[in-house]
Amino acid sequence: xxxxxxxxxxxxLLDEEIAKNNLHRMSQRVKAAGVRFRPHFKTHQSxxxxxxxxxxxVTAITVSSLDMAIYFSQYGWQDITLAFPxxxxxxxxxxxxxxxxxxxxxxxxxxxxxxxxxxxxxPVDVWIKVDTGNGRTGIAWDHLAAFRQLASLIxxxxxxxxxxxxxxxxxxxxxxSKEDICHIYQxxxxxxxxxxxxxxxxxxxxxxxxxxDTPGASLCNPGRVYELRPGNFIFYxxxxxxxxxxxxxxxxxxxxxxxxxxxxxRNEVVLYGGAIHLSSDFLTEDGHRVYGRVALPQExxxxxxxxxxxVRGLSQEHGVAHLEAGDIQRxxxxxxxxxxxxxSCLTAHNMQEYLTLDGKRIHTMNRPSSxx
Amino acid sequence: xxxxxxxxxxxxLLDEEIAKNNLHRMSQRVKAAGVRFRPHFKTHQSxxxxxxxxxxxVTAITVSSLDMAIYFSQYGWQDITLAFPxxxxxxxxxxxxxxxxxxxxxxxxxxxxxxxxxxxxxPVDVWIKVDTGNGRTGIAWDHLAAFRQLASLIxxxxxxxxxxxxxxxxxxxxxxSKEDICHIYQxxxxxxxxxxxxxxxxxxxxxxxxxxDTPGASLCNPGRVYELRPGNFIFYxxxxxxxxxxxxxxxxxxxxxxxxxxxxxRNEVVLYGGAIHLSSDFLTEDGHRVYGRVALPQExxxxxxxxxxxVRGLSQEHGVAHLEAGDIQRxxxxxxxxxxxxxSCLTAHNMQEYLTLDGKRIHTMNRPSSxx
Numbered sequence: 001x002x003x004x005x006x007x008x009x010x011x012x013l014l015d016e017e018i019a020k021n022n023l024h025r026m027s028q029r030v031k032a033a034g035v036r037f038r039p040h041f042k043t044h045q046s047x048x049x050x051x052x053x054x055x056x057x058v059t060a061i062t063v064s065s066l067d068m069a070i071y072f073s074q075y076g077w078q079d080i081t082l083a084f085p086x087x088x089x090x091x092x093x094x095x096x097x098x099x100x101x102x103x104x105x106x107x108x109x110x111x112x113x114x115x116x117x118x119x120x121x122x123p124v125d126v127w128i129k130v131d132t133g134n135g136r137t138g139i140a141w142d143h144l145a146a147f148r149q150l151a152s153l154i155x156x157x158x159x160x161x162x163x164x165x166x167x168x169x170x171x172x173x174x175x176x177s178k179e180d181i182c183h184i185y186q187x188x189x190x191x192x193x194x195x196x197x198x199x200x201x202x203x204x205x206x207x208x209x210x211x212x213d214t215p216g217a218s219l220c221n222p223g224r225v226y227e228l229r230p231g232n233f234i235f236y237x238x239x240x241x242x243x244x245x246x247x248x249x250x251x252x253x254x255x256x257x258x259x260x261x262x263x264x265x266r267n268e269v270v271l272y273g274g275a276i277h278l279s280s281d282f283l284t285e286d287g288h289r290v291y292g293r294v295a296l297p298q299e300x301x302x303x304x305x306x307x308x309x310x311v312r313g314l315s316q317e318h319g320v321a322h323l324e325a326g327d328i329q330r331x332x333x334x335x336x337x338x339x340x341x342x343x344s345c346l347t348a349h350n351m352q353e354y355l356t357l358d359g360k361r362i363h364t365m366n367r368p369s370s371x372x
Numbered sequence: 373x374x375x376x377x378x379x380x381x382x383x384x385l386l387d388e389e390i391a392k393n394n395l396h397r398m399s400q401r402v403k404a405a406g407v408r409f410r411p412h413f414k415t416h417q418s419x420x421x422x423x424x425x426x427x428x429x430v431t432a433i434t435v436s437s438l439d440m441a442i443y444f445s446q447y448g449w450q451d452i453t454l455a456f457p458x459x460x461x462x463x464x465x466x467x468x469x470x471x472x473x474x475x476x477x478x479x480x481x482x483x484x485x486x487x488x489x490x491x492x493x494x495p496v497d498v499w500i501k502v503d504t505g506n507g508r509t510g511i512a513w514d515h516l517a518a519f520r521q522l523a524s525l526i527x528x529x530x531x532x533x534x535x536x537x538x539x540x541x542x543x544x545x546x547x548x549s550k551e552d553i554c555h556i557y558q559x560x561x562x563x564x565x566x567x568x569x570x571x572x573x574x575x576x577x578x579x580x581x582x583x584x585d586t587p588g589a590s591l592c593n594p595g596r597v598y599e600l601r602p603g604n605f606i607f608y609x610x611x612x613x614x615x616x617x618x619x620x621x622x623x624x625x626x627x628x629x630x631x632x633x634x635x636x637x638r639n640e641v642v643l644y645g646g647a648i649h650l651s652s653d654f655l656t657e658d659g660h661r662v663y664g665r666v667a668l669p670q671e672x673x674x675x676x677x678x679x680x681x682x683v684r685g686l687s688q689e690h691g692v693a694h695l696e697a698g699d700i701q702r703x704x705x706x707x708x709x710x711x712x713x714x715x716s717c718l719t720a721h722n723m724q725e726y727l728t729l730d731g732k733r734i735h736t737m738n739r740p741s742s743x744x
Binding site: 007008009042064065066067084085086087088089090093108109111112115135136137170258260261262266270272275276279280281313315316317318320332333334345346349 | 647
């Protein structure tokens with residue numbers, strides 16, 4: 001049976017073969033470099049997809065929330081880093097997890113370490129979050145006084161095992177070519193190793209270095225790092241294609257959206273599929289927003305993105321796609337378009353469930369049992 | 373007990389008093405104008421909040437999906453318009469609902485009407501969707517040949533009861549003042565009434581006119597319309613303040629977000645609260661993005677928005693707020709900031725549950741029982 005026939009409303013399709021190829025390729029890259037692979041599970045948020053990683057030999061993972069740590073711990077994951085600054089208000093949950101697994105946390109504030117010294121009841125691995133240029137979280141890589149202060153505090157706490165320095169070089173998402181990505185990656189590695197060397201000179205160490213953006217991990221020589229934590233690579237998306245981190249053929253997810261209206265007079269198609277499905281994330285191209293690219297269903301898979309076609313706008317449940325005039329004429333109301341998302345992590349989070357091309361439903365932590 | 377003490381992670385706060393005042397004010401406006409009130413329930417998506425509307429005498433509602441129609445029908449709502457172009461792939465669900473309630477649908481394509489003529493098994497009210505300038509869905513208001521064709525088809529179908537013309541003047545969200553909003557509203561009313569008068573001259577009628585954007589419904593004389601369908605007004609948000617549709621004091625929801633890091637060197641605070649909580653929607657002000665405004669907790673409510681403060685960026689779980697230097701000094705890691713969202717409909721959809729200021733949890737259709 002054709003997978004598209006059963007689809008009634010916006011549905012997140014997962015091409016298992018592409019995703020497993022993406023995973024295997026990344027796993028091999030990381031192994032070949034002699035680096036530990038600690039993939040970020042915030043992209044897929046699914047215990048079933050987690051098993052694909054286990055089959056590749058993965059035993060250590062990264063998550064972005066305590067809820068996610070609890071969910072994956074229930075499926076046997078026992079070595080989890082929460083790559084998010086500690087939220088003091090969830091100390092009870094942190095203690096709960098720390099008592100039951102090998103749990104890693106990120107700190108960047110002395111106040112946080114002082115709080116943990118008072119309230120932590122079991123040992124955790126601790127990483128200092130380093131800002132190597134992204135400008136979101138972490139201690140600036142060259143702010144040595146702050147590193148010294150924080151490292152001293154950490155090593156004064158019995159339950160804090162100082163593991164190393166961790167960064168997310170998210171500035172690579174603003175790159176415009178492979179060369180640009182690897183330049184940013186190498187600069188980030190140099191900076192975090194500078195921080196580590198300075199800490200070593202102060203007597204702190206040996207310290208590990210953990211890095212992990214998908215663009216850098218996909219394309220660049222890992223260099224002097226201990227572990228890599230990419231996440232998005234399992235699915236990739238339109239943004240990763242735009243910056244040069246992957247090809248269209250590597251995108252493993254698409255939202256199948258019913259066509260509900262045609263406006264050939266303005267080269268537009270209205271879709272059932274909006275911000276609550278795809279998320280409001282977009283990329284910018286030639287001065288306009290791209291909320292996703294458009295592919296047509298083929299026999300049991302989606303085709304290549306239609307040239308010149310893109311989702312130009314989203315409301316809560318509506319999407320409006322621009323298509324070339326010749327392509328609009330091939331489409332009828334009631335048919336499906338497959339939208340390759342701008343940002344697959346948020347799309348997967350919103351959709352809460354995958355339908356594989358051979359008809360299996362795969363759940364995420366946000367919908368543990370099927371709610372269709 | 374202080375409501376803020378119990379909050380551990382991003383939590384959608386609902387000021388019930390503000391929301392009920394917003395509702396009562398709108399209900400009175402609509403009643404005074406002698407217009408039917410058919411509020412859009414996509415904003416709150418909650419059966420419990422629906423009861424507040426019932427207490428105001430509301431019996432007819434608008435929804436944006438069949439799932440939402442089913443949900444509210446289970447709570448006794450028997451007169452529902454689905455303000456979204458018909459999705460042919462869900463004809464079985466449409467027939468299920470049409471057999472059980474007074475159900476209204478929107479059409480804009482002849483293909484859709486022809487399909488419904490073949491497949492509809494129970495009567496429904498049908499509205500032609502009119503584009504009065506928004507440029508998203510609907511027949512352009514002056515495209516009389518298209519109206520004639522569609523109206524003829526509709527009246528040839530036994531189960532389609534041709535009720536009238538419906539528009540969403542979403543272009544009012546691009547307004548910049550009250551005068552601008554009411555100019556757009558009046559233009560939209562004039563246009564849809566022009567379409568109606570032309571259809572009447574062709575012998576179709578009498579037809580009703582349904583309109584319903586929150587900015588226009590909040591501020592403007594309803595004029596020559598049969599029903600109003602605003603939704604956002606129950607909560608309002610930062611965008612509605614920006615365009616002049618409401619005041620800061622009218623915003624009824626805020627996401628309480630724990631502070632996880634301080635960066636006074638760049639006047640920024642890192643929050644646990646990201647795109648999966650607030651949505652990625654933003655407004656633009658002075659050339660930068662505003663994903664929400666920032667208020668401080670006060671005794672059991674949030675205060676006025678801090679001048680000059682705004683959420684400047686969101687990742688999946690992180691938010692980064694810009695604050696004035698003096699305000700950052702008042703904040704500690706572990707405290708909460710209350711973020712007034714850019715777009716409350718999407719925030720409420722994402723959060724799935726409200727916490728009222730007196731400690732009640734109110735569920736939405738997306739989390740029918742508490743999942744905390």
